[in-house]
Amino acid sequence: MTQMPDPTRPLKIGTRGSVLALAQAHETRARLMAAHDLPAEAFEVVVIKTTGDRVTDRPLKEIGGKGLFTKEIEEALTQGEIDIAVHSMKDMPTIQPDGLLIDCLLPREDVRDAFVSPHVASIAEIPEGAVVGSSSLRRRAQLAHRRPDLKLVEFRGNVQTRLKKLQDGVAVATFLAMAGLRRLDMLHVARSAIDPAEMLPAVAQGAIGIERRDDDMMTAALLRPIHDVETGQRIAAERAFLARLDGSCETPIGALAELIDGRLVLRGQILLPDGSIEISGRRDGEIADGPAMGHDLAEELLAKAGPGFFDHI
Numbered sequence: 682m683t684q685m686p687d688p689t690r691p692l693k694i695g696t697r698g699s700v701l702a703l704a705q706a707h708e709t710r711a712r713l714m715a716a717h718d719l720p721a722e723a724f725e726v727v728v729i730k731t732t733g734d735r736v737t738d739r740p741l742k743e744i745g746g747k748g749l750f751t752k753e754i755e756e757a758l759t760q761g762e763i764d765i766a767v768h769s770m771k772d773m774p775t776i777q778p779d780g781l782l783i784d785c786l787l788p789r790e791d792v793r794d795a796f797v798s799p800h801v802a803s804i805a806e807i808p809e810g811a812v813v814g815s816s817s818l819r820r821r822a823q824l825a826h827r828r829p830d831l832k833l834v835e836f837r838g839n840v841q842t843r844l845k846k847l848q849d850g851v852a853v854a855t856f857l858a859m860a861g862l863r864r865l866d867m868l869h870v871a872r873s874a875i876d877p878a879e880m881l882p883a884v885a886q887g888a889i890g891i892e893r894r895d896d897d898m899m900t901a902a903l904l905r906p907i908h909d910v911e912t913g914q915r916i917a918a919e920r921a922f923l924a925r926l927d928g929s930c931e932t933p934i935g936a937l938a939e940l941i942d943g944r945l946v947l948r949g950q951i952l953l954p955d956g957s958i959e960i961s962g963r964r965d966g967e968i969a970d971g972p973a974m975g976h977d978l979a980e981e982l983l984a985k986a987g988p989g990f991f992d993h994i
C-alpha cells in the first residue's frame with residue numbers, strides 16, 4: 682500500500698511560471714490524482730522564478746552557467762519549500778545536486794521538432810538566402826549543415842513572441858518542439874513535424890521528469906505509479922551519451938533512443954555551431970545496456986571528431 686501524503690499538508694509541486702511549465706506541472710498533478718484517487722486540494726503548485734526567466738534580453742549562452750532554468754527550483758527542493766519539481770528533461774543538466782534525484786519520467790510525448798512558418802511548408806522550400814530564427818544552437822547548426830545558404834538569427838521569447846516575429850517578417854521560419862506545442866494545445870502552429878533523420882531531436886526532448894529529495898521515501902512511493910519505464914530506459918541512454926560529451930548549451934548535440942522489437946536503438950550527433958562539420962553514429966543493443974551504449978557512442982563520435990573539434994566552439 683502506498684503511504685499517502687499528510688492530508689493537512691498538500692504536496693508542493695515546484696515549477697517555473699511559463700505557460701508550458703505550468704501545463705507540465707498540471708499534467709503531473711492530474712496523473713498523481715488519478716493514480717492515487719486524490720483530490721486537487723492534496724496538491725499545491727508553487728511557481729518559482731529562475732535566472733533564465735528573469736533575464737530575457739540576452740542569448741542564453743551569454744548569461745552562461747548550467748541549470749539556468751533549474752537552480753532556484755532545486756534550492757527550494759533541497760530546503761523543503763517544495764516536495765517535487767517538474768522539469769522538461771531536455772533542459773536538465775546530466776548531474777543533479779547532492780541529495781536530489783530524478784527517478785520518475787512521465788510517458789514521453791512526440792520527440793520531433795516542428796517546422797513553423799506562415800510562408801513555406803518545409804525546410805526544402807525555404808527560399809535561398811532567407812532568414813530563419815531559432816534560440817537553439819542545435820537547430821541552427823543542423824539547419825546550417827543542410828542549408829548553408831540561409832541566414833540564422835537568435836530568436837528568444839515564448840511561442841507568441843516568436844510567432845509575432847514571423848508575422849512581422851523578422852524571419853521566414855522557426856522551429857519548436859512538437860511536445861511543447863501539443864501541451865500548449867497549439868499544434869496548429871506546426872506546418873510539419875520534422876523526421877528525426879532530418880533533424881535529430883535534443884537529448885530527452887518531449888520528456889517530463891520529476892525531481893525529489895533522495896531520502897524522501899514517502900514522495901518516492903507516491904511517484905512510483907506514474908513513472909513510465911520505457912521513457913526511463915530511453916532517457917537513460919540519451920543522457921549517458923550527453924554526459925560523456927559533457928554537453929552544455931555551448932555544444933550542438935542531438936540524440937534519440939527508441940525501443941524497436943525489444944531492442945534499444947540509439948542515434949547520436951554532434952556538430953560545429955556553424956554546421957560546417959557534422960558527426961553522427963548509431964548503436965543497437967539490449968535495453969539494459971542503454972547507458973553503456975550512450976557512453977560508447979559518445980566515445981566513437983569524439984574519436985571521429987579528433988582532439989581539435991571542441992576548440993572551434
Ligand SMILES: NCc1[nH]cc(CCC(=O)O)c1CC(=O)O
Pocket residue numbers: 769770771772856857858860861885886887888889
Ligand atoms: N528549451 C526550451 C524547451 N524546453 C522544453 C521544450 C519543449 C518541450 C519538450 O521538449 O519536452 C522547450 C521549447 C522548445 O524547444 O520548443
